[in-house]
């Protein structure tokens with residue numbers, strides 16, 4: 001979605017006059033972040049600047065709102081996002097080794113993206129599948145019981 005296409009009044013047409021103009025504009029922020037991130041895979045600086053102007057909200061407040069949520073990113077991310085769970089159950093069952101294997105294989109550290117933008121490596125606290133530990137997510141898909149065989153399959157899949 002292009003920032004220019006944001007239609008504040010249209011977005012709130014069911015609510016009518018129940019909200020003030022400012023409430024409607026501020027209420028658009030999260031929706032706009034989601035749409036922008038869907039398009040670019042992160043929140044580009046120039047796009048946030050346009051959003052700030054479009055909604056008449058200072059850029060510092062736009063950043064403040066976006067950075068409150070861990071879900072929004074300010075740096076470009078890879079085509080594939082591989083996330084290693086480092087929660088207690090996964091840690092105990094070898095998540096550290098899984099992370100190191102991925103770091104070695106792709107030449108990146110946690111939080112980094114490969115130069116060719118094919119993969120971003122992240123970690124998370126717990127994805128709620130502790131019974132499957134150690135767990136890795138690949139583009140939101142959960143892969144459990146990540147042993148040597150699975151980690152190699154996962155690496156080959158991401159490299160394709």
Ligand code: FES
Nearest residue numbers: 085087090126129
């Ligand atoms: S600790 Fe890894 S899924 Fe819960």
